[in-house]
Amino acid sequence: MDLTYRPRRLRRSSALRSMVRENSLSPADFIYPLFVHEGSEIEPIAAMPGTYRWTVDALLGEVERAWDLGIRCVVLFPKIAESLKTEDGAECFNEKGLIPQTIRRLKAELPEMTVMTDVALDPYSCDGHDGIVDSAGVVLNDETVENLCRQALVQANAGADLIGPSDMMDGRVGAIRESLDEEGYEHVGIISYTAKYASAYYGPFREALDSAPRDITTKPIPKDKSTYQMDPSNAREAITEAQLDEQEGADILMVKPGLAYLDIIYRLRQESELPIAAYNVSGEFAMVKAAAQQGWIDEESVVLETLLSFKRAGADLILTYHACDAARWLSK
Numbered sequence: 660m661d662l663t664y665r666p667r668r669l670r671r672s673s674a675l676r677s678m679v680r681e682n683s684l685s686p687a688d689f690i691y692p693l694f695v696h697e698g699s700e701i702e703p704i705a706a707m708p709g710t711y712r713w714t715v716d717a718l719l720g721e722v723e724r725a726w727d728l729g730i731r732c733v734v735l736f737p738k739i740a741e742s743l744k745t746e747d748g749a750e751c752f753n754e755k756g757l758i759p760q761t762i763r764r765l766k767a768e769l770p771e772m773t774v775m776t777d778v779a780l781d782p783y784s785c786d787g788h789d790g791i792v793d794s795a796g797v798v799l800n801d802e803t804v805e806n807l808c809r810q811a812l813v814q815a816n817a818g819a820d821l822i823g824p825s826d827m828m829d830g831r832v833g834a835i836r837e838s839l840d841e842e843g844y845e846h847v848g849i850i851s852y853t854a855k856y857a858s859a860y861y862g863p864f865r866e867a868l869d870s871a872p873r874d875i876t877t878k879p880i881p882k883d884k885s886t887y888q889m890d891p892s893n894a895r896e897a898i899t900e901a902q903l904d905e906q907e908g909a910d911i912l913m914v915k916p917g918l919a920y921l922d923i924i925y926r927l928r929q930e931s932e933l934p935i936a937a938y939n940v941s942g943e944f945a946m947v948k949a950a951a952q953q954g955w956i957d958e959e960s961v962v963l964e965t966l967l968s969f970k971r972a973g974a975d976l977i978l979t980y981h982a983c984d985a986a987r988w989l990s991k
């Protein structure tokens with residue numbers, strides 16, 4: 660054949676392929692999520708094989724292992740005792756609560772590890788919602804934001820480096836920024852869950868924290884989070900959310916879930932100069948694990964290919980339960 664251009668020329672050898680590679684993965688791209696509980700035993704999470712509800716002590720060991728693998732940021736999620744859950748989620752701003760305690764211990768042992776937190780009421784709410792639910796079953800916005808600001812301050816005071824509002828209330832990024840600045844935490848960053856969709860992919864996570872919406876009071880409780888999380892049909896709306904978060908002072912924008920929303924990552928990359936993060940959520944993790952356990956896919960190759968897809972779409976950072984495994988595979 661008489662071809663001027665033969666793309667295969669640059670694919671001939673491993674050396675050539677590595678020269679023209681457009682994207683790569685590094686452990687420093689990863690944010691490693693960890694679950695912590697008050698119990699005295701490490702508990703495996705059934706729907707997320709290889710992940711655990713750590714005790715505070717055991718978590719410190721896991722964070723050190725992650726550090727040694729090159730991971731530089733962890734995000735903490737608490738499983739709170741049922742007896743501490745209330746309608747206003749007030750345990751989230753208890754200075755002596757599980758998360759502030761864990762942050763203090765972690766920062767004392769490994770001050771250089773970046774600690775990200777999650778800001779939302781759901782782990783602390785007896786209704787399992789990210790905000791306060793009123794007697795008519797409406798998830799209140801402005802009242803919730805006041806509690807979220809208190810939660811963020813307690814986390815910053817304990818030593819958190821990056822505050823991650825995952826609640827999708829309107830105006831929360833600006834309100835949290837103002838609260839942090841007023842209290843002298845202007846150095847603490849905000850990684851906003853900017854485009855967080857009302858997704859079925861969060862199922863295993865809600866099992867891990869026992870935080871799914873539930874009806875234990877007499878008031879009507881919305882069964883899903885669609886009055887605050889985004890409609891999976893919408894893409895332009897994600898740009899509006901990104902513009903608002905940027906104006907309100909977000910330092911990093913996150914898209915969640917990741918895999919079914921690569922187009923959103925790509926769009927935000929075009930719209931904003933801020934770092935973009937992708938959240939490779941619990942349901943995405945569980946599906947890969949389940950297929951790998953059946954021997955239907957090769958876990959290592961599928962995970963690395965998936966993580967690379969986030970980079971290719973435009974993400975700088977990837978929040979993933981695969982972080983430690985991926986870091987190990989990358990160092991081979």
Ligand code: PBG
Nearest residue numbers: 779781825860861864940941942
């Ligand atoms: C809490 C929160 C959720 C996740 C992260 N923070 C659950 C939800 O919004 O219902 C999900 C993470 C995952 O599925 O891995 N607001």
